[in-house]
Ligand code: SF4
């Protein structure tokens with residue numbers, strides 16, 4: 054008698070309702086306020102460097118000066134260990150939000166400057182609220198030069214702040230402003246209007262593209278700026294009393310450690326969200342952990358406020374749906390499992406729990422099947438997904454009516470339902486059926502195809518096998534396409550070792566809108582297989 058499988062699908066019965074929000078800036082506060090307004094307890098957790106909360110009525114607890122030292126558990130039931138000086142705090146949370154402010158670093162070095170009483174960053178200028186000390190220029194008045202994105206473009210959000218501050222100073226009756234820029238991008242909302250308003254108010258805009266000004270500090274602390282003129286080639290000089298430099302924006306220094314502890318993927322810059330076009334704007338690779346505002350690279354104040362509203366809605370929807378899982382179940386067969394931990398290592402969504410028995414946490418699992426294909430003991434089963442049976446089934450049932458000339462199995466195509474499945478449907482709708490002799494096996498993710506599946510297709514008589522995944526950085530399960538390629542590479546090596554041309558196994562990527570290209574790829578591959586057969 055087959056041993057009973059584990060009751061692997063588990064949902065927390067009554068998750069505690071305190072959402073932990075890392076950060077305490079305006080975005081984090083707004084998320085907390087939104088959640089509290091819907092009756093969800095929230096707790097802000099920020100580093101020691103966090104400024105005091107501004108404004109009233111956030112309604113959430115605030116833990117200041119804490120660091121995350123450990124996180125266990127899964128969506129709906131995270132357990133966090135936090136350290137506040139010498140004390141450890143423990144929190145349970147159904148959901149976590151990363152909402153750290155972005156980190157601003159003044160860009161002195163690119164302009165050959167050092168910070169000083171007359172050289173300041175845009176953040177420092179903003180803190181003065183436009184109230185610069187009077188200059189000691191004969192006749193009064195102050196000249197301020199803004200240095201914005203010379204050789205490296207300034208981020209649009211920073212350029213907008215520079216423009217707004219410049220306009221504010223220019224409107225001060227005794228201040229003259231010079232906006233010295235490289236390739237000024239006015240993509241941020243309202244930036245173009247600020248440029249026009251500043252010009253009308255008297256700001257002088259100077260643009261440099263190939264050669265840039267040099268700055269000399271005079272004995273009295275003022276600056277002489279030698280400017281090349283790219284049009285007339287006649288250099289000119291400016292004297293200013295103050296210089297304001299732009300800033301680079303990047304992830305908050307705490308984010309790297311938070312992402313590591315929470316097992317969240319970061320993008321190439323370090324923001325807490327991988328470069329994945331399929332992912333909802335506030336989602337991460339782990340269900341129940343969200344990212345917002347400066348933590349995901351939304352850097353302007355407008356974007357951060359919009360993000361705060363969006364992530365609060367996402368968290369509310371997530372909490373509402375907890376326990377109402379309608380996706381197919383995943384089971385791990387206790388008797389077969391050898392506790393090799395391969396599934397735990399492979400799961401891109403961190404949904405495999407190591408307990409007395411290995412189990413899949415339903416609330417965290419996204420049904421990609423990567424673990425299933427990687428399990429050496431074939432102990433993992435996804436309800437309703439039996440790829441081996443699908444292969445056999447489509448061999449028995451040709452795509453065209455049995456007996457049609459030329460419809461013997463020639464090429465078997467495996468494709469991810471999210472991309473290739475859509476492309477195939479598109480091709481069908483536009484009257485482009487798959488060519489004769491081709492069988493298509495749709496799977497939840499390219500990563501759920503194992504070497505065994507590929508070899509089974511060859512054993513069944515396929516002369517060529519094609520594996521279609523999503524494009525790079527486009528896999529909803531992050532690693533599914535890369536895992537699929539690795540497995541196909543290993544299978545190709547096995548084929549070659551067995552004296553079969555490795556070219557009979559072809560891996561490619563397909564996007565959902567590539568209906569025509571998908572059919573063309575299959576035709577091209579089938580042609581190559583026919584040529585190999587003819588050799
Ligand atoms: S990969 Fe398979 S055998 Fe290994 S721990 Fe996971 S379920 Fe068990």
Ligand code: SF4
Pocket residue numbers: 383399400401402403404405413417418419420421422423424425
């Ligand atoms: S690898 Fe995919 S199917 Fe397996 S547990 Fe993780 S999310 Fe679920």
